[in-house]
Amino acid sequence: MIERFVPLNTVGVPLDRPNVDTDAIIPARYLKTLKRTGLGVGLFFAWRYDAGGAERPDFPLNRPSFRGGKVLVTGENFGCGSSREHAVWALMDFGFRAVIAPSFSDIFHNNCLKNGMLPVTLPAEEVRLLIDAFLAAPGGKIRVDLAAQTVTGPNGDVHPFAIDPFAKTCLLEGLDEIALTLKSSPEIHAYERERKKATPWLFLDLAG
Amino acid sequence: MPTLFEKIRDRHVVTAREDGNVLLYIDRQLIHEVTSPQAFEGLRMAGRSVRRPGAMLAVPDHNVPTTPDRADRIDDRESREQIEELRKNALGAGVALFDITDPRQGIVHIIGPESGLVLPGITIVCGDSHTGTLGAFGTIAFGVGTSEVEHVLATQTLWQSMPRRMRVTVNGALRSLVTPKDVILAVIAKIGASGGTGYAIEFAGETVRKMSMEGRMTVCNMTIEAGARFGLIAPDETTFAYLKGRPLAPPPSLWDDAVADWKTLPSDPDATWDREVALDASDLEPHVTWGTSPQDALPVGGVVPDPEAQPDPAERARMRRALDYMDLVPGTRLTAIPVDKVFIGSCTNARIEDLRAAAAVAKGRKVHAGVTALVVPGSGLVKRQAEEEGIDRVFVEAGFQWRLPGCSMCLGMNPDRLKPGERCASTSNRNFEGRQGPGGRTHLMSPAMAAAAAVSGRIADVREVAR
Numbered sequence: 001m002i003e004r005f006v007p008l009n010t011v012g013v014p015l016d017r018p019n020v021d022t023d024a025i026i027p028a029r030y031l032k033t034l035k036r037t038g039l040g041v042g043l044f045f046a047w048r049y050d051a052g053g054a055e056r057p058d059f060p061l062n063r064p065s066f067r068g069g070k071v072l073v074t075g076e077n078f079g080c081g082s083s084r085e086h087a088v089w090a091l092m093d094f095g096f097r098a099v100i101a102p103s104f105s106d107i108f109h110n111n112c113l114k115n116g117m118l119p120v121t122l123p124a125e126e127v128r129l130l131i132d133a134f135l136a137a138p139g140g141k142i143r144v145d146l147a148a149q150t151v152t153g154p155n156g157d158v159h160p161f162a163i164d165p166f167a168k169t170c171l172l173e174g175l176d177e178i179a180l181t182l183k184s185s186p187e188i189h190a191y192e193r194e195r196k197k198a199t200p201w202l203f204l205d206l207a208g
Numbered sequence: 209m210p211t212l213f214e215k216i217r218d219r220h221v222v223t224a225r226e227d228g229n230v231l232l233y234i235d236r237q238l239i240h241e242v243t244s245p246q247a248f249e250g251l252r253m254a255g256r257s258v259r260r261p262g263a264m265l266a267v268p269d270h271n272v273p274t275t276p277d278r279a280d281r282i283d284d285r286e287s288r289e290q291i292e293e294l295r296k297n298a299l300g301a302g303v304a305l306f307d308i309t310d311p312r313q314g315i316v317h318i319i320g321p322e323s324g325l326v327l328p329g330i331t332i333v334c335g336d337s338h339t340g341t342l343g344a345f346g347t348i349a350f351g352v353g354t355s356e357v358e359h360v361l362a363t364q365t366l367w368q369s370m371p372r373r374m375r376v377t378v379n380g381a382l383r384s385l386v387t388p389k390d391v392i393l394a395v396i397a398k399i400g401a402s403g404g405t406g407y408a409i410e411f412a413g414e415t416v417r418k419m420s421m422e423g424r425m426t427v428c429n430m431t432i433e434a435g436a437r438f439g440l441i442a443p444d445e446t447t448f449a450y451l452k453g454r455p456l457a458p459p460p461s462l463w464d465d466a467v468a469d470w471k472t473l474p475s476d477p478d479a480t481w482d483r484e485v486a487l488d489a490s491d492l493e494p495h496v497t498w499g500t501s502p503q504d505a506l507p508v509g510g511v512v513p514d515p516e517a518q519p520d521p522a523e524r525a526r527m528r529r530a531l532d533y534m535d536l537v538p539g540t541r542l543t544a545i546p547v548d549k550v551f552i553g554s555c556t557n558a559r560i561e562d563l564r565a566a567a568a569v570a571k572g573r574k575v576h577a578g579v580t581a582l583v584v585p586g587s588g589l590v591k592r593q594a595e596e597e598g599i600d601r602v603f604v605e606a607g608f609q610w611r612l613p614g615c616s617m618c619l620g621m622n623p624d625r626l627k628p629g630e631r632c633a634s635t636s637n638r639n640f641e642g643r644q645g646p647g648g649r650t651h652l653m654s655p656a657m658a659a660a661a662a663v664s665g666r667i668a669d670v671r672e673v674a675r
Contacts, residue, residue, distance in 0.1 A: 018526055019401055019501055023640045028621040032271065032286035034245040034293055036354075046642050051628060075522070077402035080435065081640060082619075083337040084243065085353035103402060106371075106437050107337060107351055114355035164369070166227055177355075178254070181363045184223050184231055188365060191222045191233055199329075201458035201466050202235050205262035206325060207304040 002116035004174035005146050008097055011069035012142035012154065013060055014134040018075035022108065025079065025087040039086055040093035061094075065138035070097045073130045073142070077101075079108025088115050098144050100151060102127050113167045116174065118146060120161050129157065146171060211373055211475040212442050213408045216348045220331050222365055232348075232368045235330040237360050239266040239303065240316045241294040242621070243335030247358035248297040256362045261302040263364065265325060268294050268308055269315045270621050274584050274611035279309045287622065301361075314587025314613040317341040317555040321425065322589055324454025328443035328470040333360055338555050338637065340431045344424035345451075346443035346473050348408075351432065371438060372482040374407040375475075378415040380490030385670050387565065388423035389557060389635070389654035391415065391487070392430040393495035393505040399485060401503040404436030407483070410475060411441050415489045421450040422561040429556045430637050433502035442474035496542050496667055497639045497652040499530035504639070506542065508657070508669045514538035533641050534649050535629075542667050545651070549632040550581035550662040551644070552608075552655050554618040557635035558586030562655040563594050566635075567602040569659035569674050575607035576665030582624065583608050584616040608662065620645040633661035 030042030047059050055062045072091070078101040079087060088111045091099070097117060102124040104112075112119040122130075133154050134140050140154030146168060151159040170177060196203050210218065222231040244266070251257065258264070271287035272278060282288040291308060298305040306313045312323065317338055320326045328346040333339060335357040342349035356366055376395055396403075409431050416424065424441050431439025448467055451457045458466040493507035506513070515527035515538065531538065536545070552558070552566050563585060575581045583603050585591035591613055594600055600610045617624040618636040626632055626648025635658050636643075639650035651667060660670035 017529070018522060021638075021640045023619075023638070023643050027642055027646065028270075028619045031242050031621065032284075032290055034249070034289065036246050046646055051647065077405065077435065080401060081337065081432075081638060083335060083351040083353055085246075085335075085355060088353075103405060105402075105435060106405060107353060111353035111355065114353060164227065164229075166225065166229065166367075176254075177367070178256070178359055178362050181231065181359065181365060181367070184365075185363075187223045187231070188233070188363065192364075195233070199466075199469065201327070201462045202330060203262075204456060204458075206236070206265050206456060207262055207302060 002114065002174050005097070005116055005118055005171040007146070008070055008144040009141060010071055011066060011139055012130065012134045013066045013069035013072050014131040015060055015072055015074040016131050016135070019077045019080055020074060021081035022079055022084050022087040023081055026084065026090040031084055031086050036089045037093060039090035043090040043094045063138060068095065070095055071100060071142050071144055072096050073100045073127060073134060075101060076103045076124065078104050080105040083107045085111045088112050088117050092117055100127060100130065113171065114177065116171060118144065118171060120144065120151060122151065122159050122161055126159050129153065209476045209478045209480065211479045212346060212410055212440055212473055213348060213373065213438065215473055216329055216331065219329070229367050229369050231365050232331060233365055234333055234360050235263065236325060236332045237264050237357070238316050238320050238332070238334035239264055239298070239357070240270055240334070240336060241268045241290040242270045243354050244297065244357055245290060245293045246354045247361055250358045251361055258301040258303065258361045259364045264303040265306070265320065266294055266298040266303050267306040267313055267316050267319055270615045270619065272308055272614040273623050274614045274616050276612065278612060311588040311592065314590065315555045315558060315615055317429065318559060318586035318590065321345065321421070322587055324451055324457030327451065327457065327466070328447060329473050333366065337432045338429055340437060340439045341425050341429040341555055343428040343431070343438055343440040344421060345447055346440060346470070348438060350437040371408040372406050373480070374404065374409045374436070374483040374485065375481045376409055376411050376485045376487065377413040378411065378487045378489050379413045380415055380488050382415060382489055382492065385656055385674060386492050386494055387654040387656060388419055388426040390492055390495045391489055392427045393497070393502070393652065394492055395487060396430060396434045396502050397505040398487065399434050401433065401501045402435040404431060404434035407436045408438035408440060409436045411439065416441055417444065420561060421446060422559040425559065426556055430502065433637060443470045494654060494657050494670055496657065498534065498536060498542065499527065500533055500639055500641050501530070502637065502639060502652060504530065505652070508542055508667065510542055512536045512538050512540045512542065543669060544666065546631065546666045547579060547633045547651070547661050548630040549626060550579060550658050551617040551632055551634040551636060552658050553582065553584030553586065553616045554636035555586065556637045557655050558584060558590065560590050560593050562635065563590065563599050566655035566659040567599045569656050569670055570606040570608060570663065571602045573606055573663040575662045579662055579665055581608045581662040582611055582617060584611045585613050587613050606663070617644055619643060633658045633667060
């Protein structure tokens with residue numbers, strides 16, 4: 001069961017880099033957990049802290065004016081690399097509820113939707129405007145309204161965005177996707193019966 | 209006129225939604241210890257069970273140490289717990305497990321094909337982005353997150369939208385010591401790290417047709433580094449010959465039917481593509497990466513590029529950051545870059561053919577003073593075969609360490625990792641900041657090139673070393 005997505009009115013946090021990979025979002029050594037929670041401590045670890053463990057004061061997440069922000073605004077191809085869902089869990093554990101970027105990696109995008117995190121794709125020029133606005137006036141607010149499919153920047157600039165209607169419903173209602181799919185159990189059974197006849201070699205038990 | 213991808217997809221549609229998304233039947237799922245514990249926990253919390261345990265195979269690979277005493281002791285408590293949790297979950301659900309002491313244990317994307325469970329025309333997923341490796345068999349194979357691992361455990365299906373279609377055609381004979389790794393690095397450099405986002409990429413052309421299954425797996429393995437979740441190659445006689453007789457391949461009684469079915473899979477000649485890319489491989493050189501994205505690959509004869517020559521300000525800033533992290537100066541010859549460590553292994557390049565190629569360069573030479581070089585076979589079976597061929601002795605005599613199978617130094621999760629500031633010639637797939645350990649610096653290349661770097665103490669052109 002995922003959390004319902006509620007409208008956000010929050011500080012926008014700019015991360016002005018393209019190709020932010022999931023190793024940067026959450027390094028592999030934090031993936032040894034058996035849980036989905038508590039991963040915020042490792043979020044952007046190498047960028048948040050120096051080699052001695054002290055906070056890097058210039059990294060956006062460490063700047064007082066950006067603290068508590070729930071919307072990350074960043075460059076293209078965000079979340080590329082590893083499929084680790086821990087990247088989404090870490091962002092959410094830290095407090096983020098939406099990420100805005102010109103593009104996302106396919107797997108990261110999917111992982112967001114499964115956890116109630118909203119990935120918003122906007123044209124690169126509009127993301128540029130937002131990042132520049134937050135850098136020029138840190139602490140500026142951003143509104144994200146999923147029902148209306150709009151982002152409103154700190155200067156009142158409104159940016160409509162597209163989203164898959166089914167994903168939208170799941171986010172707004174906090175639906176359990178497995179429960180929905182299990183309603184198709186009769187179709188799954190029927191499919192398996194047919195496939196077993198056509199390609200019996202695919203039903204060999206791998207456990208022997 | 210459908211493509212290979214469309215043919216496979218069409219035969220796996222269980223039901224469709226009005227928005228065009230389909231419920232895709234997933235024939236098989238591979239499971240490893242890092243991305244599965246929360247999926248099994250999710251099932252338990254919802255009171256659900258594994259729908260088809262016989263369609264799953266589990267293996268520990270990311271966390272496992274590669275040193276000989278690993279069966280007796282794993283010092284890292286969290287790693288040990290993840291491996292134990294996988295064992296508990298697999299045994300509890302009746303899922304096949306190649307445990308840490310099993311001679312078939314190894315990297316998940318290597319043991320799947322080895323056992324014969326990856327067959328043309330199937331759909332197969334794993335909670336790992338390099339699952340695209342298995343598309344080399346003409347399959348829809350893709351990486352998923354933990355929530356989707358759980359969805360497949362519970363339902364044997366996934367909801368999918370239709371990706372766009374890209375064909376990458378590679379023609380021309382590869383020159384001596386130029387390998388499939390160089391082909392895929394050149395493709396990624398050409399289309400960029402996000403050039404394949406939203407696409408399924410089919411690799412075609414005579415260069416691909418002439419590759420072994422090992423080489424094809426290397427190519428498909430790194431498709432994700434161009435942003436594409438799916439990399440596919442049409443099945444052919446090379447594919448069938450690789451599969452025949454493997455333990456989980458179709459038994460003799462079903463073999464002919466299976467092959468007849470597989471022969472219908474290749475894309476029709478009049479199939480349509482949303483994007484086509486062509487690469488002439490006949491003048492391709494060995495490639496090396498200089499930066500922190502797999503797209504930062506250049507022929508080994510080149511120099512570190514100058515960000516100031518880059519017109520796009522965002523790309524200029526990215527390149528500056530990358531060079532700063534890599535501690536490199538523009539204009540430096542790539543072959544002048546010294547290395548501290550060499551890693552030959554990973555799901556990209558730890559199959560027998562890779563080890564043979566590296567051993568051919570290592571034979572009769574010595575690892576350069578001050579360099580630590582690791583060879584990590586991709587599976588217990590690869591290790592055994594290499595030992596039967598005497599490849600292990602070639603490496604050991606040259607001063608390489610010969611290890612037990614696992615993901616090892618690809619990802620900084622087990623004891624094999626770089627120290628801050630160390631520079632590594634690596635046959636793995638990602639040169640991201642900190643990927644091989646915090647502060648570590650990665651140069652991606654082929655196994656032959658990595659062996660050349662090991663004996664030279666710096667990045668080297670294998671064609672000169674092996675001359």
